[in-house]
Every structure is written in structure tokens, then in C-alpha cells.
Amino acid sequence: MQKFEKGDTLSLPAKKITQAMICEYADAADDHNPLHIDEEFAKTTRYEGTIAHGMLSMAFMQELMVRTFGVDYLTRGAIEVSFMAPVRPGDVIETSGKVTIFEEETGKAALQVICQNQAGEKVLNAKCTLRAKEA
Amino acid sequence: MIMKFADVEVGKEYPAREYVVTEEGIRAYLAAVEDNTELYEKERLVPPAYAAVFARWEVVADEQLADGTVHAKQRFEYYKPIHWGEKLSVKGVVKEAKEKRGMKFVVREVDVYDSTGDLVVVSTITVIFPA
Numbered sequence: 362m363q364k365f366e367k368g369d370t371l372s373l374p375a376k377k378i379t380q381a382m383i384c385e386y387a388d389a390a391d392d393h394n395p396l397h398i399d400e401e402f403a404k405t406t407r408y409e410g411t412i413a414h415g416m417l418s419m420a421f422m423q424e425l426m427v428r429t430f431g432v433d434y435l436t437r438g439a440i441e442v443s444f445m446a447p448v449r450p451g452d453v454i455e456t457s458g459k460v461t462i463f464e465e466e467t468g469k470a471a472l473q474v475i476c477q478n479q480a481g482e483k484v485l486n487a488k489c490t491l492r493a494k495e496a
Numbered sequence: 497m498i499m500k501f502a503d504v505e506v507g508k509e510y511p512a513r514e515y516v517v518t519e520e521g522i523r524a525y526l527a528a529v530e531d532n533t534e535l536y537e538k539e540r541l542v543p544p545a546y547a548a549v550f551a552r553w554e555v556v557a558d559e560q561l562a563d564g565t566v567h568a569k570q571r572f573e574y575y576k577p578i579h580w581g582e583k584l585s586v587k588g589v590v591k592e593a594k595e596k597r598g599m600k601f602v603v604r605e606v607d608v609y610d611s612t613g614d615l616v617v618v619s620t621i622t623v624i625f626p627a
Contacts, residue, residue, distance in 0.1 A: 385528040390549045415567055420529040420545035427533055435577040442570050
């Protein structure tokens with residue numbers, strides 16, 4: 362397992378959200394809520410246009426964790442995410458994390474992970490953790 | 497049926513339903529989220545974020561959310577890797593329903609087991625019902 366220090370930062374290359382990507386996600390996740398895929402409908406809502414599924418951006422956070430911790434994240438990991446602001450077609454999302462806990466001996470770790478848009482606005486905020494390895 | 501806050505029953509359990517994670521489904525998902533992490537292909541593993549597909553409330557309950565429902569928080573806990581083609585058993589339970597500062601919160605949990613009966617994922621979903 363890779364070693365980290367408290368305060369280390371990790372990131373993914375930025376991803377551009379497009380309406381095509383949102384529609385592809387809707388099909389893949391079987392979530393066809395019109396708020397995400399029907400511009401005419403979405404214009405009538407308080408969002409005034411389509412927005413991406415929150416779980417689409419959350420996937421970027423999970424990608425960061427798996428690229429960092431590999432299979433350990435699938436056996437000991439957890440994520441708790443708050444959806445702070447909508448992600449819209451055209452947004453460019455940067456995903457980054459800061460290590461807040463890392464115990465080499467136990468394997469326990471915690472990261473504060475955020476997704477932010479091109480304006481620097483935080484759109485998702487998460488705490489990602491790895492439980493200690495079982496003895 | 498559209499679920500109303502008044503109809504939410506804390507403690508209500510929803511019986512297990514089967515969900516098979518297919519290779520086709522995983523590939524479509526990874527393409528959609530633009531994730532080419534080698535681990536998934538190499539070891540035929542299901543990406544953790546795919547729990548958003550098989551561990552969501554709509555898999556266990558035939559209930560529609562009213563327009564204006566907000567998905568406020570989401571927690572996933574992972575216990576065991578899942579492989580492409582595995583048959584999962586997905587159960588649901590309503591954990592909490594409360595009104596706070598005029599907002600109606602409902603917390604639901606979806607527990608996912610593999611074919612050997614081991615717990616693999618716990619999904620905790622917090623939604624705010626429309627006022």
C-alpha cells in the first residue's frame with residue numbers, strides 16, 4: 362500500500378460534463394429523470410435547465426479513491442457525500458482530495474474529497490475513509 | 497405510486513430482490529463516467545460507484561419520488577469486491593423520517609449481499625421530501 366502523509370493532496374484530470382455524457386449516464390444507470398435529460402422540462406424547474414446526476418460526479422470521487430487505494434477501497438472503503446450545487450452541461454469538474462488521516466500500521470485512512478466547477482464553486486463534498494485492516 | 501412523507505413507515509423492510517451485474521452494464525457505466533482504471537478490466541471488478549445503480553432505492557421499492565425531492569446525502573460502505581456477472585441480493589429498510597427546520601428528511605438503507613450471503617455494500621440514502 363502506498364504511503365501518505367497528513368495534508369498530502371491527490372487529484373484527477375478535470376472532466377468536462379456534456380449533455381451527451383449525462384444522457385449516456387442516464388442510460389447506463391437506468392435513471393431517466395427528465396430533470397437530467399429533457400431540456401424543455403428542466404427549464405420549468407428551479408434549476409432552469411438540465412443538470413447532471415449527483416451520482417455521476419460522485420463517480421469521479423470514487424475513481425480517485427480506487428486509483429489511490431486499489432482493491433483495499435473495495436473491501437474497507439466508504440464514502441459519505443453531500444450534494445452542494447448542481448453540475449450543468451458545459452461545466453468542467455475538478456476532483457481532488459486531501460489526506461486527513463493515514464495510519465500505515467493499521468491501514469486506516471481518511472480523505473476530504475471535493476468536486477469543484479470551473480468557477481471554483483464546490484459542487485460535491487465528501488469524506489472518504491478506509492477502515493483499519495482486520496487483524 | 498408517488499410516495500408522500502406521511503406514508504413513510506420507519507422500520508418498514510422491503511424484501512430482497514435479485515440484481516445481476518452484467519459485463520455489458522459495467523462497460524456502459526465506465527464509458528459514461530469516463531473511467532478507464534485498469535483494475536476493473538484486469539480483475540473483472542465492479543467499480544464501487546456502480547453501487548449507485550444496484551443499491552438505489554428504486555431497485556427495492558416500486559415507489560416514485562415526487563417532483564422536487566432532493567437527494568441530499570449519500571453514503572456507501574464497501575465490504576467485499578464484486579465481480580462482473582455476480583448475482584446480488586438487494587434489500588431495503590426505512591431507517592428514519594424526521595422534520596427539521598421545516599424540511600422533511602427520510603433516511604433509507606439498502607443492504608446488498610452476494611450469492612454466498614456475504615454483505616458486500618451498504619447504501620444509506622438521505623432525501624428531502626418537498627414541503
